[in-house]
Amino acid sequence: MAQRTSIALLSGGLDSATAAALALESGDQVIGLSFDYGQRHQRELDAAASVADHLGLAEHHCIRVNLAAWGGSALTDAAIDVPVSGVQDGVIPPTYVPGRNTVFIAIGLSLAEARQAERLVLGVNAVDYSGYPDCRPDYLNAFQNLADLASKAGRENHGTRLWAPLVAWSKTRIVEEALRLNVPIQTTWSCYSGGETPCSLCDSCRIRDAALREAGRPDLCSKR
Secondary structure: OOOOEEEEEOOOOHHHHHHHHHHHHOOOEEEEEEEEOOOOOOHHHHHHHHHHHHHOOOEEEEEEOOHHHOOOOOOOOOOOOOOOOOOOOOOOOOOOOOOHHHHHHHHHHHHHHHOOOOEEEOOOOOOOOOOOHHHOHHHHHHHHHHHHHHOHHHHOOOOOEEEOOOOOOOHHHHHHHHHHOOOOHHHOOOOOOOOOOOOOOOHHHHHHHHHHHHOOOHHHOOOO
């Protein structure tokens, strides 16, 4: 039986690295796909390249899609402050990037069909994050229906499946799996800022650091 191929969207963060590692553990040949979308800094793209190299991915592509051209997010527009006051229940924060996952998944599906990949691996998580609309199970289910209709492979009943293994996991469980899989946590970059070291103040740093402490690895926190 031929080895299954997966395309993993690789942001450079902990979640996408862990999802890619899970695909590798299942025996897949994994191709990484990252995006230079006009984010505030290049640290996460540098991290994505390092993670791809560490995991031994078959290929790693970085595609430029300039979502910063129209802004609308604290991650693409320097005029919008990155929030540091913590996650608020029921409020989608300004770090949400309009249409980001829709664009990324569409391009990922294009690469997957070209490579005859059976799965598109996504590190999205709907539990510990801020309720982004494009990280929720109903969104993924709807996109799967679209993917099946939008491609030649899908119409022939062998289209790419969206696989989001972390979608319902707590951040602590993600950290524990990353440790088990020897994901290079210290190499990943989750901070919304692009300084020499993670800021420890933004929502992403706070959530990550809390999970690392709960998992017994405070030594990997942004500020120890």
